[in-house]
Amino acid sequence: MSVLIVDAANVVGSVPDGWWRDRRGAAERLRDRLAEQRPVGGEGIHGIEGIEEIVLVVEGAARGVESVPGVRVDPAPGSGDDRIVELAASLEGRGCVVVTADRELRERVRAYGAQCLGPRAVRPVD
Numbered sequence: 001m002s003v004l005i006v007d008a009a010n011v012v013g014s015v016p017d018g019w020w021r022d023r024r025g026a027a028e029r030l031r032d033r034l035a036e037q038r039p040v041g042g043e044g045i046h047g048i049e050g051i052e053e054i055v056l057v058v059e060g061a062a063r064g065v066e067s068v069p070g071v072r073v074d075p076a077p078g079s080g081d082d083r084i085v086e087l088a089a090s091l092e093g094r095g096c097v098v099v100t101a102d103r104e105l106r107e108r109v110r111a112y113g114a115q116c117l118g119p120r121a122v123r124p125v126d
């Protein structure tokens with residue numbers, strides 16, 4: 001079993017679809033897409049098996065986004081990257097997959113045994 005941690009700012013920013021005009025709305029759309037993609041029983045999302053929880057880390061203008069069934073929204077009190085590292089560290093040895101394209105963040109979470117995937121894993125380019 002594993003926890004899927006999604007870097008909302010990075011995933012939303014991976015496609016230039018006007019997200020900068022409504023950061024909160026873009027994060028809500030991502031949250032809803034994740035909730036829709038989540039299979040019953042955690043059988044896998046885009047090739048990731050055994051997901052027990054999806055955590056969407058938001059920051060800045062997206063901090064007001066609320067959790068929905070299937071996706072827990074974690075508002076970072078400061079840097080979203082720092083919060084993602086904290087979460088990965090707390091899950092060391094338990095199974096964690098971080099979705100981000102941020103190379104520095106990937107290095108930081110891999111130090112705690114996290115696997116990493118790019119934004120297309122949860123947000124295919126339309």
